[in-house]
Amino acid sequence: MKGDYTVNVFPFLKISKLSPEKTAESIGQYLAKNMEHVAGFDVIKGFLNIEIKPDYWLSFFQNHYQNKYFGLLKADKTAPVTMIEYSSPNTNKPLHLGHIRNNLLGFSVSELLKASGKNVVKVNLVNDRGIHICKSMLAWQKNAKGATPESTGKKGDKLVGDYYVQFDKDYKAQIQQLIGQGKTAEEAEKQAPILLEAQEMLRQWEAKVPEVYQLWQTMNAWVYAGFEITYKALGITFDKTYYESETYLLGKKIVLDGLEKGVLFRKEDGSIWADLTEDGLDQKLLLRADGTSVYMTQDIGTAQQRFTEFTIEDHIYVVGNEQNYHFDVLKLILQKLGYDWASRIHHLSYGMVELPSGKMKSREGTVVDADDLIAEMIDNARSTSEQLGKLDDYTKQEKEKVYYTIAMGALKYYMLKVDPKKGMMFNPAESIDFNGNTGPFIQYTYTRIRSVLRKWNSEFSVNISASRLQDKEIELIQKLYDFAPLIQDAATQYSPAMIASYIYELAKEYNQFYHDYQILKEEDDHIKSMRLALSNWVGITIKNGMKILGIEVPERM
RNA sequence: GGUCCAGUAGCUCAGCUGGAUAGAGCAACAGCCUUCUAAGCUGUAGGUCCUAGGUUCGAGUCCUAGCUGGAUCACCA
Numbered sequence: 001m002k003g004d005y006t007v008n009v010f011p012f013l014k015i016s017k018l019s020p021e022k023t024a025e026s027i028g029q030y031l032a033k034n035m036e037h038v039a040g041f042d043v044i045k046g047f048l049n050i051e052i053k054p055d056y057w058l059s060f061f062q063n064h065y066q067n068k069y070f071g072l073l074k075a076d077k078t079a080p081v082t083m084i085e086y087s088s089p090n091t092n093k094p095l096h097l098g099h100i101r102n103n104l105l106g107f108s109v110s111e112l113l114k115a116s117g118k119n120v121v122k123v124n125l126v127n128d129r130g131i132h133i134c135k136s137m138l139a140w141q142k143n144a145k146g147a148t149p150e151s152t153g154k155k156g157d158k159l160v161g162d163y164y165v166q167f168d169k170d171y172k173a174q175i176q177q178l179i180g181q182g183k184t185a186e187e188a189e190k191q192a193p194i195l196l197e198a199q200e201m202l203r204q205w206e207a208k209v210p211e212v213y214q215l216w217q218t219m220n221a222w223v224y225a226g227f228e229i230t231y232k233a234l235g236i237t238f239d240k241t242y243y244e245s246e247t248y249l250l251g252k253k254i255v256l257d258g259l260e261k262g263v264l265f266r267k268e269d270g271s272i273w274a275d276l277t278e279d280g281l282d283q284k285l286l287l288r289a290d291g292t293s294v295y296m297t298q299d300i301g302t303a304q305q306r307f308t309e310f311t312i313e314d315h316i317y318v319v320g321n322e323q324n325y326h327f328d329v330l331k332l333i334l335q336k337l338g339y340d341w342a343s344r345i346h347h348l349s350y351g352m353v354e355l356p357s358g359k360m361k362s363r364e365g366t367v368v369d370a371d372d373l374i375a376e377m378i379d380n381a382r383s384t385s386e387q388l389g390k391l392d393d394y395t396k397q398e399k400e401k402v403y404y405t406i407a408m409g410a411l412k413y414y415m416l417k418v419d420p421k422k423g424m425m426f427n428p429a430e431s432i433d434f435n436g437n438t439g440p441f442i443q444y445t446y447t448r449i450r451s452v453l454r455k456w457n458s459e460f461s462v463n464i465s466a467s468r469l470q471d472k473e474i475e476l477i478q479k480l481y482d483f484a485p486l487i488q489d490a491a492t493q494y495s496p497a498m499i500a501s502y503i504y505e506l507a508k509e510y511n512q513f514y515h516d517y518q519i520l521k522e523e524d525d526h527i528k529s530m531r532l533a534l535s536n537w538v539g540i541t542i543k544n545g546m547k548i549l550g551i552e553v554p555e556r557m
Numbered sequence: 558g559g560u561c562c563a564g565u566a567g568c569u570c571a572g573c574u575g576g577a578u579a580g581a582g583c584a585a586c587a588g589c590c591u592u593c594u595a596a597g598c599u600g601u602a603g604g605u606c607c608u609a610g611g612u613u614c615g616a617g618u619c620c621u622a623g624c625u626g627g628a629u630c631a632c633c634a
Contacts, residue, residue, distance in 0.1 A: 008576055010614070020614090046614090047577060090634070127634060244634095271632070280560080281630085288632050295634050324561065325629050351562085352628080359627085390594065406596085418570065421562085423627075425569065434596055436582040437570085444596045452593050489573075501571065504581085515589095515598045557596075 004478065007048040020046030054466035057477045062462045064480075065537040071483035072544060073117030080311045082118045084110050086318035087236065090127045091223040092136045092164045094157040095230050096367035097426060098320070098353050098360055103236045104415050104550060105350055106318040108496040111548045116491035121310060124238040125302065128220055129245040132164070134201040137215055138194065139163035139170065149222050155229065155371065156222030161362070168363040170194050206292065233374050235408065235550055242302060248293055250301025254337065255286045255293075263336050274333050284329050299330055300337075307341045314344050316494065321349040321421075348494050351423030368428055377407035380431055381440075391556060402554050406440050409551045413439030416549050417500040437504050439551055442542060445507035445514075446553040449539040452519050453532065454555075460532035468527065472513045476534060479506050483541055487548075496549055503545040510538045 009016075009024045016023040021043055028041035028048050037056040042049040064070050086106020089095060095103075110122050140147075140163040149156040171194050178188035189195075204212040231237070255272055258264040264274050264286065272287040286297050293301075306312065317327065327347035334342035352359060360367040381403040385391060391399050414432045418424045434440040469477075483502070490498035519535060522528040543553050 006577085010576070013614085045577065088634095130634065132634070269632095285632055290632090292632085294632065298634090320628095321562070322628055323634085326634090328561095349562095354627085384596070388594090388596070390596095414569095422570090423563075427569085430568090430583090433569095433583065436596095438582080438596085440596055441582095444594080448594055448597085455593065493573090497571085498573090501581090508581090511597060512599095514593080518593070520593050556594080 004052045005050045007050065009046055009048055024048040054469055054474060057474050057481075058462070058464075058466040058469065060481060061477050061534070061537075065462060065533045068540055070480075070537070070540055070544065071487055072115045073487075075114060075117055075119040077119060079119045080313035081121045082113050082314045082316065083121045083123060083306060083310060083312050084113070084316040084318065085123045085125055086110075087124045087231075087238070088127060088319070089124075089227060090132060091157075091160070091220050092132045093161040093362045094155070094226065095370040096360055096362065097370065097373060098367075100234065100370050100373070100411070101350060101353050101415050101424075102318055102320070103231075103234055104412055105348070105420055105496065107234075107236050107550050108412075108416055108499075108548060109316065109318065109348065109494050111550060112487070112491050112494070112496055112499065115544075115548050116487050118491070122237070122239045123306070124241045125247075126241060126243045128243050129205065129216075129248060131198060131202050133216065133220075134198045134205065135167040135171075136160050136164040137212070137219055138198050138201055139167035140219065141215070142170075149225070155226045156224070157226030157230075158371075160219055160223050160226075165363060165365060167194065167198070230370050230374075233371070233408075235552075244298055247302045247305065248298045250305055251297035251299070252287065252291075252293055252301070254300055254304060255297060258286075258337050261338075263338075274329075274336065276329065276332055279332055281325075281329060281332065284333070286333075296326070296330065296333070299326075300333065303330075303334065303345065304339070307339070312341065312344060314346060315341075316346050316348050318348045318350065321351055321423075323347075324349055346494075348420065350420040353424055353426050356425070356427050356429075368426065374407065374411065377411050377432065378403050381407040381410070381434070384434055385557065394556075402557055405552050405554045406434070406443060406557060409439030409443050409546075409553075410434055411439075412549055412551050413442070413500060416496045417504075419497045420495060439546075439549075440557070442503055442507045442546060443551075443553050444557060445510055446539055446542045446546075447555065447557045448514060449510070449535045449542075450555050452535055453539070455520060456532055460529040460536070462530050462533050464526045464530045469530075470517065472509075472516060473531075473534060476506075476509055476513060476538065479509055480537060480541055483545070499545055499548050503542055503549075506538065506545075507542060510535075 007024075007027065009020055009027060012023055012027070013020060016026070018026070024043040024046060028043060028050070031038045031050060032041060037052050039051045039053040041051060084106060086109075087099070087103050089099060106122070110120050113120050140160070143166055144163065147159065149159055152159060154162075171192055174192040174194055175185070175188040178191060179185060183191065201212055205216060255264060258274075259266060259272055264272055266272050270289040271285060274284045274286060276282060276284060284296060285294060286300075287293060303315070306315065319327070324347070327345070327349070331342050331345055334345070354360075355366070355368065357366060382399075385399070385403060385406070391402060394402070410432050415424075417437065432438075486498065486502050490496070514535075517531065519528065519531045522531060546553050
């Protein structure tokens, strides 16, 4: 097929009043005459294929092949920031596959925005208070006999999570017992003694009863130590961490102001609500009758705090699509309260990760644990790598580093190549692949490039006439040409998947090139040098693209 | 029940603002390592793009209805 670009002329027919063929013909002739880079054109069935002169690609090649930051923009540190909240864990259970998607997406979108020239602030909001935390604490008090991460050798978040599950088990047993005594299910759910105890514990926590407060601090510290390990393994970082225990009261004042202004209303029992029925939504509780705040209240306060602390041009919340309604309500309430920045809030709503058996439920233990999955990925990378035996001269530590890099490359790419908006299926029975459209395939392409360049270990340049470029070489240059605009496009859509798909195609094309042409063995020095330069440039782009996905590339594998 | 989202090859997914014969990977089958890393390359096979209408030169893409699956409509977060 001839032509580098295709113009579809059908939309112009109304203006040209000519047949598609004649319209295409005349546009083609005009372009060939007036555009210096246009070499020629073809008309097929109303499609105008334009061919660009190889010189154009050659000069683009010469201008950029040495640029280590090819396609990337630098952020202006004085510019307004894009704030991105992600992770947002609860401190009552360990991280699972769903959290992995959230964390990887949040981190990658941050990198993507940075690469597109934005000034990014990454924040985490730890949900460290509330009834669910008290449930773990209560179950620990009742069952643990003083067990700690040290005494059990168990990771802190796992230990606490076990007691959250334990609570749920006991709670359900009590409900059954009450139903057996003639209560309705609804009554039983509200009256189970263990739940009443947890609610009492929450009141004690808010009153900062020392015994409860101290236990809370202790158990949260265990969880944070556990999270730290998982975050580190995932390579996830934040610029700032907010704790709900420190911000949960913030929204209160705003809500009371809103009440005074008549935007909100009070019910007979004293609770405060927003009426959104005119906007097609329901009424939303903002303060309980006893004055305590709910999730929405906290989010209002936290948002206000952030917009005061920073000059924010865009605030992204990476949160699952199960909370779409929550964010619709949040934005609407903030608008009604008169905050013009409400329009700058953007919910990056990603689809749930599902298992063949359905949705993951922490309480029911049907989750793919983050640490387990990471460990399994590393084991798989190790056994594959050992079979191939290409790293035999590496030290054990060097090898382990490569296994880890490949394992995380596979996991991260697997999660990020899917469009964020869409749900995704994960089958634990089938381990994540290392071949085909995968992270390791791209990493492998990079190591091939590095291997060639190590063997040369000298200068190279592009000093050749354009007519000597092979089609495949021009195709690679064209692919690289797309990188910078792609980053901008992907950034506006918050889509690391577009980057993943691009790097895969680039790596694939390079592998074809690598297979079909010789580089070091090429006899013509100019061609050899040009191919080294092209390889190096592809390598740079793979590395930069993978960095946006939070994936490292190894020198060898 | 109201609202929202999704349905593309056996499986997992691409398919940009409507454009040429709908693409990859995995799985299956057949080839390619005395040659720069075979975690690679090449080929074969695999499709009623959920269904039915509509919009127009043209629909996987837009509209309407239906079917199926999911989410949500909490004094949980």
